[in-house]
Amino acid sequence: MLEQIVKSTFKYIAEKSKLERKKIGQFFTSKETARYMARLFDITDFENKSSISILDPGAGSGILTAALIERLESECITKRVYITCYENNTDIISLLIKNLEFIKDNSKLEIDYTICRENYLISQGESFETGTPTREFDLIIGNPPYLKITKNSPEALSMPSVCYGAPNLYFLFASMSLFNLKTNGQMVYIIPRSWTSGAYFRKFRDYFLSNGKLRNIHLFISRDKLFDNETVLQETIIVKVEKTNIDYPFISMTTSRDGTEFNYVQKLEVPYETAVSGAEKYVYLVTNNEELEVLNKIDKFNHTLIDLNLKMKTGITVDFRNREFLREKPGDNIVPLFYSQHIKGGVVEFPIGKDNEYIMNAKPGLVQENKNYLFVKRFTSKEEKRRLQCGIYLAENLTNYSHISTQNKINFIDSVNNMTVDEFLVLGLYVIFNSTIYDNYYRILNGSTQVNSTEINNIPVPQINILRELGEKLKLSNVFSVEMCDSILGGVIK
Numbered sequence: 001m002l003e004q005i006v007k008s009t010f011k012y013i014a015e016k017s018k019l020e021r022k023k024i025g026q027f028f029t030s031k032e033t034a035r036y037m038a039r040l041f042d043i044t045d046f047e048n049k050s051s052i053s054i055l056d057p058g059a060g061s062g063i064l065t066a067a068l069i070e071r072l073e074s075e076c077i078t079k080r081v082y083i084t085c086y087e088n089n090t091d092i093i094s095l096l097i098k099n100l101e102f103i104k105d106n107s108k109l110e111i112d113y114t115i116c117r118e119n120y121l122i123s124q125g126e127s128f129e130t131g132t133p134t135r136e137f138d139l140i141i142g143n144p145p146y147l148k149i150t151k152n153s154p155e156a157l158s159m160p161s162v163c164y165g166a167p168n169l170y171f172l173f174a175s176m177s178l179f180n181l182k183t184n185g186q187m188v189y190i191i192p193r194s195w196t197s198g199a200y201f202r203k204f205r206d207y208f209l210s211n212g213k214l215r216n217i218h219l220f221i222s223r224d225k226l227f228d229n230e231t232v233l234q235e236t237i238i239v240k241v242e243k244t245n246i247d248y249p250f251i252s253m254t255t256s257r258d259g260t261e262f263n264y265v266q267k268l269e270v271p272y273e274t275a276v277s278g279a280e281k282y283v284y285l286v287t288n289n290e291e292l293e294v295l296n297k298i299d300k301f302n303h304t305l306i307d308l309n310l311k312m313k314t315g316i317t318v319d320f321r322n323r324e325f326l327r328e329k330p331g332d333n334i335v336p337l338f339y340s341q342h343i344k345g346g347v348v349e350f351p352i353g354k355d356n357e358y359i360m361n362a363k364p365g366l367v368q369e370n371k372n373y374l375f376v377k378r379f380t381s382k383e384e385k386r387r388l389q390c391g392i393y394l395a396e397n398l399t400n401y402s403h404i405s406t407q408n409k410i411n412f413i414d415s416v417n418n419m420t421v422d423e424f425l426v427l428g429l430y431v432i433f434n435s436t437i438y439d440n441y442y443r444i445l446n447g448s449t450q451v452n453s454t455e456i457n458n459i460p461v462p463q464i465n466i467l468r469e470l471g472e473k474l475k476l477s478n479v480f481s482v483e484m485c486d487s488i489l490g491g492v493i494k
Contacts (some may be wrong), residue, residue: 001066001069001070001102001103001106001107002031002034002035002063002066002067002070003031004099004102005061005062005063005066005099005102005103006031006063008061008095008098008099009028009060009061009063009095012061012092012095013028016091028060028061028063028143029063029064029143029190031063031067032261032262033190033238034063034064034066034067035067035070035071036218036238036262037064037067037141037188037190037238038064038067038068038070038071038141038188039071040188040216040218040238040240041068041071041139041141041186041188041240042186043071043072043075043077043139044077045184045186046077046078046138046139047077047078049077049078049138050078050079050080051078051079051080051081051082052072052077052078052080052081052082052138052139053081053082053084053136053137053138053139053182054068054081054082054083054084054137054138054139054140054141055084055085055086055137055139055140055141055142055177055180056068056083056084056085056086056140056141056142057085057086057120057140057142057144057173057176057177057180058086058087058120058142058143058144058145058173059085059086059087059096059115060087060089060092060096060143061092061095061096061099062085062096062099062100062103063143064141064142064143065083065085065100065103065141066099066103067141068139068141069081069083069103069107069109069111072109073107073108073109076108078109079109079110080109080110080111080112081107081109081110081111081112082112082113082114083100083103083111083112083113083114084113084114084116084135084137085100085113085114085115085116086115086116086118086120087115087116087117088117088118088119088120090117093115093117096115097115100113100115119154119155120173120176121155121158121159121169121172121173121176122154122155122158124158124176124179124180125155125157125158125159126158127179128158128159128161128175128176128179129158129159129160129161133179133180135180136180136181136182136185137180137181137182137185138182138185138186139185139186139187140177140180140181140185140186140187140188140189141187141188141189142173142174142177142187142188142189142190143189143190144169144170144173144174144189144191145169145170145173146168146169146170146191146192147168147169147170148166148167148168148169149166149167149168149169150166151163151165151166151167155167155169155172156172159172159175159176161203161207162175162203162204162207163203164199164200164201164202164203165199165200166200167200168192168194170191170192170195171191171195171201171204171208173189174189174191174195174204174208175204175207175208177189178207178208178211178212178241178243179211181212181243182243183243183244184242184243184244185242185243186215186240186241186242186243187212187240187241187243188238188239188240188241189238189239189241190236190237190238191236191237191239192235192236192237193219193235193236193237193285193447194235194447194448195208195283196282196283196284196285196445196447197280197282197283197445197446197452197455198446198452198454198455199452199454202280202281205280205281205282205283206281208241209276209281209283211243212241212242212243212244213241213242213243213244213246213247213248213272214239214240214241214251214272214275214276214283215240215241215242215248215251215252216238216239216240216251216252216253216254217237217238217239217240217251217252217253217254217275217283217285218237218238218239218253218254218255218256218265219235219237219253219254219255219285219287220235220236220237220255220256235447237285247272248272249271249272250269250270250271250272251269251270251272251275251276252267252268252269252270253267253268253269253270253275253285253286253287254266254267254268255268255287266287266288268286268287268288268289268292270284270286270292274286274292274295274296274299277299278458279458280454280458282445282455282458284444284445285444285447286444291440291444294437294440294441294444295441295444297437297493297494298437298438298441298459298460298493299460300460300493301460301461301462301463302460302463303460303461303462303463304457304458304459304460304461305413305456305457305459305461306457306458308461308463308464308467309415309416309417309419310413310414310415310416310419310421310429311413311414311415311416311453311457312376312411312412312413312414312453312456312457313411313412313413313414313453314378314408314411314453315338315378315405315406315407315408315409315410315411315412316365316366316367316368316405316406316408317337317359317366317405317406317407317408318407318408319337319356319359319407319408322359322363322366325359325360325362325363325366326356326358326359326360327356327358327359327360328355328356328357328358329358330358331358333360333361333362334358334359334360334361335358335359335360335361335367335370335401335403335404335405336350336351336357336358336359336398336401336404336405337356337357337358337359337404337405337406337407338350338357338375338393338404338405338406338407338410339354339357339407339409339410340377340378340379340389340407340409340410341354342354342357342375342391343375343377343389343390343391343410344391345480346390346391346392346430346434346480346481347391347392347393347480348375348391348392348393348397350397350398359405361403366405367403367404367405368403368404368405368406368414369402369403369404370395370398370401370402370403370404371395371415371421372393372394372395372421372422372423372425372426373393373412373413373414373421373426374390374391374392374393374412374413374426374429374430374433375390375391375392375393375406375410375411375412376388376389376390376391376410376411376412376413376433376451376456377389377390377409377410377411377451378408378409378410378411378450378451379409379449379450379451380449380451381449382449384449386439386482387439387442387443387446387449387451388433388434388438388439388442388451390429390430390433390434392426392427392430392480393412393426394423394426396423411451411453411456413429422468423471423475424467424468424471424472424475425464425467425468425471426471427470427471427472427474427475428462428466428467428468428469428470428471428472428474429467429471430471430474430480430485431467431470431471431473431474431485431488431489432461432462432467432470432485432489433456434480434482434485435482435485435486435489436482436485436486437486437489437493438459441459442455442456442459445459462492466492470488470489470492473488473491474488
């Protein structure tokens with residue numbers, strides 16, 4: 001059954017350009033991935049039911065529906081299945097109808113299906129915001145559109161309670177699907193991992209993880225084979241969520257290294273409170289026991305930067321928008337402008353002969369006080385070994401300036417509430433963020449190449465006196481290597 005639907009889908013794909021489908025966020029699930037997603041459902045919970053209701057939002061050609069029907073057929077736990085597919089892309093409706101008719105005619109089960117040709121989100125937005133679903137389903141399986149939308153788009157405006165900043169259709173679909181689940185119902189979705197951390201997704205995480213429980217997360221070690229005949233660059237995961245109030249002790253984290261073959265799936269049971277942690281409800285995607293040990297060690301610290309009156313901020317100057325203030329040389333009312341290139345070997349070097357490494361002290365929003373900071377590169381490449389790349393900046397090295405500026409492609413750790421950041425504290429911060437264990441911790445938390453200040457501000461860190469002790473040891477060694485930081489930090493992380 002699934003083979004036939006995939007075959008017809010490939011024919012459709014051949015007739016449409018990738019650019020055309022990318023504009024609406026349309027990517028088709030591979031046959032192997034669809035079958036794996038269908039296997040994740042625990043359908044024994046429904047063996048005494050005379051019928052099962054299924055929802056496939058953003059159904060496309062019906063690949064996921066076919067995979068789930070195959071699964072139900074193989075275990076014969078029910079006689080009748082009611083399928084609801086949402087799809088408002090008129091180009092694929094005729095193919096979806098053809099495929100659903102094929103499923104109905106060839107299934108051992110009694111199949112009834114409905115195709116809703118309206119916008120899945122907008123049509124239920126009012127119900128979502130009032131918390132009163134018009135329809136609920138036993139099982140929901142989905143590969144939602146991956147498409148950034150504006151905060152003023154109709155979809156975002158229909159679901160304001162889960163939106164912050166510029167949203168993406170995929171997490172609006174996931175929110176609505178959880179809303180459409182019956183109590184004790186299950187949903188399996190394939191989505192990007194970007195929602196697991198970051199400020200933009202906080203409202204979504206709060207809704208998603210308060211109204212449902214994660215049961216399984218599958219991570220792809222290789223991400224280039226997830227979608228047949230497609231190009232998907234962002235890291236993608238499969239999540240299984242149950243709509244329940246049960247406090248499960250563990251989340252099953254599974255990984256596969258062979259793309260969509262699923263021949264070498266490894267499983268790790270991760271304590272729920274370790275995987276879903278903190279007020280921000282970050283989700284830590286752990287792939288092995290070594291990573292679990294990293295989390296356990298760092299999580300023993302009871303403070304964050306914010307608790308210590310410290311805060312990572314993003315560099316204040318967008319240089320290309322302030323070209324009229326940029327300068328090549330020092331002069332009156334001109335101050336240093338620091339870029340990521342100034343971070344070298346763990347320290348901040350200045351000047352280095354870079355273009356536009358000075359800026360006029362003409363606008364208050366473009367300069368900051370010249371004091372001690374820890375600079376951290378905001379962007380790194382996929383090929384680089386480390387995500388956290390730091391540089392120690394000491395104001396005493398540029399005593400001629402009362403102010404400096406930082407380009408927005410670096411972050412810096414600053415003090416708040418008039419706390420003094422002395423040299424030892426900056427060195428101590430360098431020790432932890434230049435260490436291997438903190439770099440690994442951040443990689444588990446965030447799969448992108450961007451270092452987000454919101455996430456760093458919520459990572460557990462040692463208390464102030466310990467940070468200063470670490471800094472004293474680093475100064476005494478006068479070696480700023482990762483190995484030295486690992487050795488020094490190893491004295492307080494057991």
